[in-house]
Amino acid sequence: MDEKFMLEEISKLKKEKNIKIFAHNYQNHEVQQVADYIGDSFYLSKLSKEIDCETVIFCGVKFMAETTKILSPQKKVILPVEEALCPMAHMITSQDIIEFKKHHPDFKVVAYVNTTTDVKAYADVCVTSSTAIKIINSLEEKNILFVPDMNLGSYISKKIKDKNIISWNGYCNVHDKVKKEEIINIKNKYPEVPILVHPECREEVVNLADFVGSTSEIIEYAGKLDKKKIIIGTETGVLHVLRKLNPDKKFDLLSPSLICINMKKTTLQDVYNAATGKGGLDIEIEENLRLKALNSIEEMIRLAR
Ligand code: SF4
Structure with a gap:
């Protein structure tokens, strides 16, 4: 389906049906562009309680959409792709x-x-x-x-x-794949370039990093760093956010293995289908x-x- 048409329709449906779209930092750019809120799990969890809307379309993996439903049972919470699971x-x-x-x-x-x-x-x-x-x-x-x-x-x-x-x-299985040799090679090649990693990486990788923090902490720290080039050791989706917030800085990924296929399962078409009511998983959790x-x-x- 035509991207421009989907973008316009999603925007219309958000108003008509009082929908808010949440997207995790690791989502594809095409999904992040229609999101009302982008962030890490903690930010989005807290937000789900505070936001006044009828429906949340949660672009992330299933446990995140479930957390939103646990906190806001009166809202309809839709996960656009049922198979988007965190192993x-x-x-x-x-x-x-x-x-x-x-x-x-x-x-x-x-x-x-x-x-x-x-x-x-x-x-x-x-x-x-x-x-x-x-x-x-x-x-x-x-x-x-x-x-x-x-x-x-x-x-x-x-x-x-x-x-x-x-x-x-x-x-x-994404962060754990980063090898010690990869961080050593980059350090040898670019000794002046800071390397920021997520603590889901192995201890041997974390020990060699210049900064260790959650996705939101990495975004905040990178914004404050007085450096033109920064290497990021977390899922590639975060690069969209970093580049948008810091157009004067250059961000590269620590390892090509930092791609979560589950986070990448959601497309603009899936978000469109969820907004029209023709797709996605309506999250339900037994009350007890x-x-x-x-x-x-x-x-x-x-x-x-
Ligand atoms: S990056 Fe993917 S596999 Fe790793 S914890 Fe996040 S959702 Fe799970």
């Missing part, structure tokens, strides 16, 4: 947490927001990469099980020395499960303040 979110199940708690009753379970609703329902608190350190620091308990990302868990445990943090063995998962998300929002 890491499925590396742990609620049964795994139940079993762990049975044997370790003195542990607090902290779940990265990149988890299924089922897992959130059994976790004590959720965190995002930008809030994890602050939230875990504020917990009274010394023993923490962090799920599911072992790389983020390892990064956090180095920053919080006075807690016993055990990490689950999940990982993001939603309320259980809501506790850990609300705890995250409260402790991140």
Whole structure:
């Protein structure tokens, strides 16, 4: 279908049906251009409660659309592509947490927001990469099980020395692919160029970076840096945002493997189909499960303040 026609129709439908479009930073440019709000998971989660609209079209992966529905059950939440799933979110199940708690009753379970609703329902608190350190620091308990990302868990445990943090063995199959040799090669080639990476990268990569932070922290830090060229070690979609905000700077990707195929599944056509009501997954969550998962998300929002 013609792009100009779809752009005009989406804009009309947004007004007629009181729709807001949320897009994660990792979405394709064609999707980001129709979004009302672009950001990371924490920003978009908080926003979903504050925005007054009837429908949210969430361009991201399923757990993100589910988080929006958990927080705003009265809104219709549509994920444009049903198959847009985060593989890491499925590396742990609620049964795994139940079993762990049975044997370790003195542990607090902290779940990265990149988890299924089922897992959130059994976790004590959720965190995002930008809030994890602050939230875990504020917990009274010394023993923490962090799920599911072992790389983020390892990064956090180095920053919080006075807690016993055990990490689950999940990982993001995009960030985890970045190799130590890639960062060494770039450092040797461009010793003056700062390298900013996401803590979902492996410890050996994180240790060599000039800055480590969540997507929003990378965007903020890159904007303030007095450098003309910056290397980015997170999903390629963030380059659209960085280039738009900093037209005078040059941004390159640390590794060609930093492409999340799930984040790239959503096209403008899918957003158009969702807006017309002819496509996408209408997110539904059983009420008892939603309320259980809501506790850990609300705890995250409260402790991140
Ligand atoms: S980038 Fe990694 S954590 Fe994010 S959605 Fe893709 S697979 Fe999941």
